[in-house]
Every structure is written in structure tokens, then in C-alpha cells.
Amino acid sequence: xxxxxxxxxxxxxxxxxxxxxxxxxxxxxxxxxxxxxxxxxxxxxxxxxxxxxxxxxxxxxxxxxxxxxxxxxxxxxxxxxxxxxxxxxxxxxxxxxxxxxxxxxxxxxxxxxxxxxxxxxxxxxxxxxxxxxxxxxxxxxxxxxxxxxxxxxxxxxxxxxxxxxxxxxxxxxxxxxxxxxxxxxxxxxxxxxxxxxxxxxxxxxxxxxxxxxxxxxxxxxxxxxxxxxxxxxxxxxxxxxxxxxxxxxxxxxxxx
Amino acid sequence: xxxxxxxxxxxxxxxxxxxxxxxxxxxxxxxxxxxxxxxxxxxxxxxxxxxxxxxxxxxxxxxxxxxxxxxxxxxxxxxxxxxxxxxxxxxxxxxxxxxxxxxxxxxxxxxxxxxxxxxxxxxxxxxxxxxxxxxxxxxxxxxxxxxxxxxxxxxxxxxxxxxxxxxxxxxxxxxxxxxxxxxxxxxxxxxxxxxxxxxxxxxxxxxxxxxxxxxxxxxxxxxxxxxxxxxxxxxxxxxxxxxxxxxxxxxxxxxxxxxxxxxxxxxxxxxxxxxxxxxxxxxxxxxxxxxxxxxxxxxxxxxxxxxxxxxxxxxxxxxxxxxxxxxxxxxxxxxxxxxxxxxxxxxxxxxxxxxxxxxxxxxxxxxxxxxxxxxxxxxxxxxxxxxxxxxxxxxxxxxxxxxxxxxxxxxxxxxxxxxxxxxxxxxxxxxxxxxxxxxxxxxxxxxxxxxxxxxxxxxxxxxxxxxxxxxxxxxxxxxxxxxxxxxxxxxxxxxxxxxxxxxxxxxxxxxxxxxxxxxxx
Numbered sequence: 001x002x003x004x005x006x007x008x009x010x011x012x013x014x015x016x017x018x019x020x021x022x023x024x025x026x027x028x029x030x031x032x033x034x035x036x037x038x039x040x041x042x043x044x045x046x047x048x049x050x051x052x053x054x055x056x057x058x059x060x061x062x063x064x065x066x067x068x069x070x071x072x073x074x075x076x077x078x079x080x081x082x083x084x085x086x087x088x089x090x091x092x093x094x095x096x097x098x099x100x101x102x103x104x105x106x107x108x109x110x111x112x113x114x115x116x117x118x119x120x121x122x123x124x125x126x127x128x129x130x131x132x133x134x135x136x137x138x139x140x141x142x143x144x145x146x147x148x149x150x151x152x153x154x155x156x157x158x159x160x161x162x163x164x165x166x167x168x169x170x171x172x173x174x175x176x177x178x179x180x181x182x183x184x185x186x187x188x189x190x191x192x193x194x195x196x197x198x199x200x201x202x203x204x205x206x207x208x209x210x211x212x213x214x215x216x217x218x219x220x221x222x223x224x225x226x227x228x229x230x231x232x233x234x235x236x237x238x239x240x241x242x243x244x245x246x247x248x249x250x251x252x253x254x255x256x
Numbered sequence: 257x258x259x260x261x262x263x264x265x266x267x268x269x270x271x272x273x274x275x276x277x278x279x280x281x282x283x284x285x286x287x288x289x290x291x292x293x294x295x296x297x298x299x300x301x302x303x304x305x306x307x308x309x310x311x312x313x314x315x316x317x318x319x320x321x322x323x324x325x326x327x328x329x330x331x332x333x334x335x336x337x338x339x340x341x342x343x344x345x346x347x348x349x350x351x352x353x354x355x356x357x358x359x360x361x362x363x364x365x366x367x368x369x370x371x372x373x374x375x376x377x378x379x380x381x382x383x384x385x386x387x388x389x390x391x392x393x394x395x396x397x398x399x400x401x402x403x404x405x406x407x408x409x410x411x412x413x414x415x416x417x418x419x420x421x422x423x424x425x426x427x428x429x430x431x432x433x434x435x436x437x438x439x440x441x442x443x444x445x446x447x448x449x450x451x452x453x454x455x456x457x458x459x460x461x462x463x464x465x466x467x468x469x470x471x472x473x474x475x476x477x478x479x480x481x482x483x484x485x486x487x488x489x490x491x492x493x494x495x496x497x498x499x500x501x502x503x504x505x506x507x508x509x510x511x512x513x514x515x516x517x518x519x520x521x522x523x524x525x526x527x528x529x530x531x532x533x534x535x536x537x538x539x540x541x542x543x544x545x546x547x548x549x550x551x552x553x554x555x556x557x558x559x560x561x562x563x564x565x566x567x568x569x570x571x572x573x574x575x576x577x578x579x580x581x582x583x584x585x586x587x588x589x590x591x592x593x594x595x596x597x598x599x600x601x602x603x604x605x606x607x608x609x610x611x612x613x614x615x616x617x618x619x620x621x622x623x624x625x626x627x628x629x630x631x632x633x634x635x636x637x638x639x640x641x642x643x644x645x646x647x648x649x650x651x652x653x654x655x656x657x658x659x660x661x662x663x664x665x666x667x668x669x670x671x672x673x674x675x676x677x678x679x680x681x682x683x684x685x686x687x688x689x690x691x692x693x694x695x696x697x698x699x700x701x702x703x704x705x706x707x708x709x710x711x712x713x714x715x716x717x718x719x720x721x722x723x724x725x726x727x728x729x730x731x732x733x734x735x736x737x738x739x740x741x742x743x744x745x746x747x748x749x750x751x752x753x754x755x756x757x758x759x760x761x762x763x764x765x766x767x768x769x770x771x772x773x774x775x776x777x
Contacts, residue, residue: 030674031674032672032673032674063677065426065430065673065674065677066425066426066429066430069426069673071673071674071677071678128557128631137559137560157524159441159442159445188458216667216668234634234635234667235634
């Protein structure tokens with residue numbers, strides 16, 4: 001019996017969603033279709049689930065949202081497993097350090113604080129994320145970068161043109177730039193982020209700073225693809241960013 | 257009945273202090289006007305549309321007068337003078353200014369009395385239009401009554417006004433009583449109002465007069481269908497507060513976000529600019545019968561909500577007295593607050609009830625606007641829905657008036673169609689299920705709710721004492737509100753503030769003061 005369990009775990013290089021028993025593949029979905037509520041709508045919803053490769057699609061709820069729109073809740077079963085061993089995940093390569101170690105490392109090896117400039121750029125007026133990472137208060141009991149002796153922080157706030165951010169970074173000879181992008185309507189964040197990289201390159205400063213993007217729709221992979229050194233998405237703690245910046249800045253100076 | 261025991265003397269003291277704080281500001285800023293106010297006067301004259309490069313004609317007129325060094329007199333005298341001399345309409349004069357064919361300071365002077373008379377006549381037309389819109393609303397509210405409270409308030413903002421209309425009508429049919437079209441991010445910092453219908457915006461849809469008109473028309477159709485008047489909201493804040501107040505008035509918006517300090521604290525707009533603009537814009541709101549919504553909820557998202565109660569309440573007192581002094585009666589002062597305490601804190605729900613009751617009871621006749629949790633929502637939409645349910649319950653239990661419906665996907669994206677539906681349904685459920693719940697309870701003497709409310713009121717009194725000692729300008733400079741520090745001479749839009757000359761004349765303000773404060777005279 002014990003043996004079976006162990007073997008199963010080892011073999012779990014392929015997995016399926018777990019509903020109420022192993023490998024049942026149960027998936028819950030909800031979506032709206034521009035169709036009136038009725039049998040045709042339900043069939044359209046089941047077809048959506050079939051197109052998602054879900055077997056035995058079930059519509060458990062259909063509710064009209066207006067004259068020609070219907071909201072569906074459905075369940076289906078995924079039969080093709082995920083080969084977990086073949087997946088590749090991009091994430092910044094850094095170790096989590098505690099605040100005291102960060103302050104000590106920077107003091108001993110760099111001998112001065114790491115200079116960080118942060119801004120919510122373009123039309124973006126949302127600073128909740130940026131403030132949580134930078135300001136002393138931080139987020140959820142995890143203090144922001146200002147609370148560390150290892151960092152000197154300039155938080156430029158919201159709606160900062162990329163040009164001003166670059167100028168400020170150069171003026172302060174910043175070690176790192178943190179860009180926050182919350183508004184993602186029509187992918188405005190992508191062109192904004194790309195534009196910043198271009199400006200830095202034009203100024204010959206791209207390689208002189210650690211460039212970091214953050215926001216609810218940012219992933220590390222996306223940030224790297226756009227020419228950033230790292231990206232931090234939802235759930236990021238200030239201490240994550242602090243750990244990363246410390247290691248990356250020191251590593252570039254061969255101090256880590 | 258669920259009611260707090262509140263120290264009436266303390267409340268009275270807070271009112272006195274807030275009243276004196278706002279009086280001093282008004283007095284100090286009395287000698288000033290702004291470019292936004294003058295553009296509004298130009299709009300009252302009937303000037304609208306854009307010149308080349310899409311520059312709005314009101315901006316053209318004001319910039320022109322400024323370049324002639326005569327803006328200090330106000331636009332009214334010079335426009336009326338030109339209308340008299342050329343025998344043309346203000347619009348025709350403005351178009352000629354744009355083409356460089358008229359120079360206002362060179363027009364032969366027709367005499368102050370004649371100019372003032374002409375000016376009163378011209379702006380009188382717009383004022384009559386606003387009165388007509390107000391009557392129109394009263395008639396509609398009579399025939400299409402809104403019976404349930406709190407009003408359910410939802411946001412539609414895709415960036416495209418035509419798309420917004422589809423979603424707004426759908427939300428109304430699902431039970432929304434109030435539709436707010438959020439503005440495009442950054443519009444508050446534009447020193448002009450864009451023109452015409454718009455289909456591109458970021459994080460929202462541009463506030464333009466045409467967009468207001470299109471949405472109001474669509475909601476009128478939907479209201480008729482539902483037998484219930486659906487209210488429309490937009491933002492009367494930023495660098496164009498009074499101009500947008502005018503547009504809202506003539507297009508029959510029903511509520512406008514209008515906070516005396518929001519622009520200063522959260523958009524870094526110059527203090528003097530905001531405080532001068534808010535007064536004039538609120539007078540227009542008052543004349544049009546538009547309910548204002550203040551933005552104290554913002555304090556709760558920027559600083560720790562658990563400790564922000566006194567700042568919220570102090571700001572409400574100040575906002576309230578600025579509003580009163582702009583001629584708004586209590587029934588039109590929608591003070592804002594929110595449910596934002598960290599849900600992991602023990603008894604957080606109890607503290608929320610305490611604050612909600614306190615605000616509700618102190619401002620008994622105001623249509624208090626209650627905002628949903630946003631800060632402590634994550635990608636866990638199921639928990640977010642639970643949190644909203646608690647918020648809905650507190651809102652109904654404590655008798656809030658305007659209920660901004662929380663979205664389960666708040667932390668993820670602008671609401672999908674189904675998000676809005678699920679959230680409205682949940683709020684409707686609570687509104688029905690808990691309708692008479694409060695009647696069944698009374699508070700134990702010295703219970704936690706009572707103690708918490710008293711503590712917040714005590715601290716509010718202290719805070720207002722501090723603000724009253726320092727004056728509002730210095731209090732803001734020292735970061736009293738939301739921990740944000742702003743300099744009186746700093747911030748955006750300061751160059752748009754000017755000292756009035758001895759010849760200054762603003763017929764709109766004169767008429768509004770006369771009408772709004774008739775009973776006091």
C-alpha cells in the first residue's frame with residue numbers, strides 16, 4: 001500500500017485537474033456569450049467547452065444578462081494530461097534574503113545605498129503597487145524599500161512621462177529603475193514599457209541600470225521579452241524586490 | 257433601532273471648526289479667479305466647439321484675453337463689449353478670435369453698464385436651460401420613481417462611449433440605479449475639456465459634453481423601459497472642475513464627483529486652483545440640483561484604513577462646509593467613505609459597522625456614499641465576493657444611501673459583463689434580505705461599536721482642532737490628510753490662478769449667488 005502511494009507520486013510527471021478524485025480532470029468555467037438565453041445558447045456554451053478540449057461539457061447555470069447576452073457556468077473534464085516534467089518556467093534567479101542581510105550585504109560590499117528610482121509611467125495614475133513596494137509602510141507587514149538602509153529611494157509617483165523617468169535616473173546615477181503599469185486597456189502598458197527601453201538605449205543607459213517592471217498583468221517572462229531584467233506580478237512582496245535588486249546590483253559589480 | 261449614542265456637543269464643535277476652516281479659505285481666496293472659471297463663463301455665454309488643432313473655443317478666448325493682459329477683468333465684460341460693438345453672438349466673436357480677426361482689448365468700449373446688462377442677458381439663457389433640465393429631472397423622477405435604497409451604483413468605462421452605452425443599459429436592466437462613467441486616466445490633468453464623442457480612452461472614457469448627452473439619452477430610454485429613473489454620474493474634478501460642472505448641468509447629469517481636496521492630495525493640483533475652482537463648480541452643481549460625491553474613500557486606499565477614520569471624518573466635515581458655502585443643501589451632499597479595513601484584523605467587521613453608523617448619523621440628511629473594499633482583494637475572486645457580501649450587509653444594516661457595488665474581479669481587470677451582473681445580484685439580494693434588519697437591534701452601552709465610534713469622533717475633534725489652528729493650507733502642507741504633503745505654491749495648474757482686477761465681473765457667479773443664497777439675504 002505504502003509502495004503504491006510512493007510510486008504514484010514519482011510517476012506524477014503527468015497530471016490532470018483534481019475535482020473530487022485523482023485524475024478526474026474536472027474544470028469549472030464561467031463566461032458570457034452574446035446569445036439569448038435558451039437551448040441554442042446552452043448548446044453554444046457546451047461548444048465553447050468542447051473547443052477548450054473539455055469532455056462531457058455540462059451547463060449548470062445560464063442567466064440572461066440583458067436581451068442578447070447570457071452568462072454560463074459550466075463543468076467539463078480535461079482528458080489530456082499536463083506533462084509537468086516538460087514545462088519550463090521563467091522567473092528571476094535570486095534567493096530570498098532577510099532585511100538585515102540585505103542591509104549588511106550592501107553596506108559591506110557596495111559601501112553605499114543602492115539608488116532606486118520608481119514611477120508609474122505614461123497616463124497611469126495608479127500608485128498602490130508602486131507605493132507598496134517603495135514606501136516605508138510597505139504591504140502586509142512587509143516594509144517597503146525605504147525602510148532598508150540598503151536603498152535610497154526616489155518615488156516619482158504617477159503619470160510620469162518616460163522621458164522624465166530616464167532623466168531622473170541619469171541625474172541620480174540610479175542603480176535600478178522600477179516601473180509600475182496598472183492600466184492595461186488596449187495593451188497600452190506594452191507600448192509604454194517598450195518605449196522606456198528604447199529611450200534608455202538611446203541615452204546609452206540601458207546597461208547601467210537594473211530595469212524592473214511591475215503590475216497586475218506583468219510576468220517575469222513578459223518583462224524579459226520586452227527587454228527588462230525582471231518582472232514582478234501580483235503577490236510580490238517588497239522583500240522580494242529588495243532581495244532581487246541587492247543580488248542583481250551586486251552581481252553586476254562582481255560583488256556577489 | 258440600531259443607533260449610536262453620539263456626543264452632540266462634540267459634533268457641534270467639529271461643525272464649528274470645519275465651518276471656520278472653510279470660511280477662512282473662501283475669504284482668503286475670494287480675490288482670485290482661474291482660467292477654468294473664465295472658460296466656464298465663456299461656456300455660459302454659449303461658446304462651444306473647437307478651433308484648429310482641436311483647441312476648444314473657450315480656451316482660445318481665455319488664452320487670447322490673457323495674452324492681451326486683460327484676463328484679470330474676467331472674460332464676461334470683454335465678450336459682452338465685443339458682442340455689443342459687432343452685433344454678433346459670443347460664438348461668432350469666439351470664432352473670429354480664433355482666426356485672429358478680433359482683438360478683444362482693441363474693441364471700442366461700450367460702457368460698463370451696457371456690457372454688464374448684455375452679459376447678464378447672455379448667461380441668462382444658459383441658466384434658464386439649466387433650470388429646464390432640473391425641472392425635466394423632477395418630472396422624470398415623479399413618473400419613474402426610484403423606490404429602493406441604497407441606490408446601487410456601478411461603473412462602466414470601456415474607453416468607447418458607444419460600448420459604454422451597451423454595458424450601462426445592461427447594468428441598469430440588472431438593477432443598477434446609478435451609472436458612473438469613469439474618465440480616461442489622466443484627464444484630470446488636462447487643462448481643457450476634449451470635444452465630441454470619443455471612442456478611445458485608457459482606464460475610462462473621456463468626459464465630453466457629447467458623451468454626457470449620448471449616455472443620458474440612452475439611460476433615459478432605458479429608464480422609460482424599466483419604469484425607474486437611472487441616474488448618471490461623471491467627474492467634476494481635476495483642472496476643469498467648473499467647466500465640467502456646466503456640462504453636467506446642461507446635459508442633466510444627476511451626480512458629480514466633486515471633492516474640495518482630492519485634486520490637491522491625489523493629483524497634485526495646486527491648492528489655490530482646486531479650492532477656488534471647487535467653490536464655483538459646486539455652485540453650478542447646486543443650481544442644477546446635482547448631488548455631489550466626495551472622495552474620502554481615497555484616504556482609505558492610501559493609508560491604513562484601520563487608523564484613517566478620523567482623517568475621513570474630518571475631511572467629511574470640511575467638504576460638507578465647503579459644499580454648504582457653495583449653496584448645496586444637505587440632500588445634495590453625498591459624502592464618501594469606504595469599507596477598507598484589513599479583513600484579517602479581528603473584529604474588522606465590527607469596526608466597519610461603527611464607522612458606517614458614525615458617518616450615517618452625523619450627516620443624517622446627506623446621501624452618504626459608501627464604497628466597497630478594493631485594497632484587500634486579490635485574484636481570489638471567490639473571497640472577494642464574500643468580502644463584498646459583508647460590505648453589502650453593513651451598507652444595508654447601517655442605512656447608507658448610495659452604494660457603490662463592489663466587483664469580485666476588482667484586483668484583476670475592469671469588470672466583465674458577468675462580473676457586474678454577479679455583483680449587482682449579490683447587492684440586490686442583501687438589500688431585500690436585510691431590509692428591516694436594523695430595526696431589531698440596539699447597541700449595548702459601551703459595546704465595541706460604541707467605543708470605537710466615540711474614539712473616532714474624539715480623534716476627529718482633535719484633528720479638526722489642529723487643522724483649525726493651522727489653517728487648511730498649512731495642514732495640507734504638513735501632510736494631515738492621507739499623509740500626503742503638498743505645498744501651497746506647488747502643484748499643477750497654479751499658473752491658471754489670477755488675482756481679479758478692480759473691474760472684474762462674473763455675471764454667472766453674481767446670478768448664482770443671488771439665486772442660491774436668496775433666503776439668507
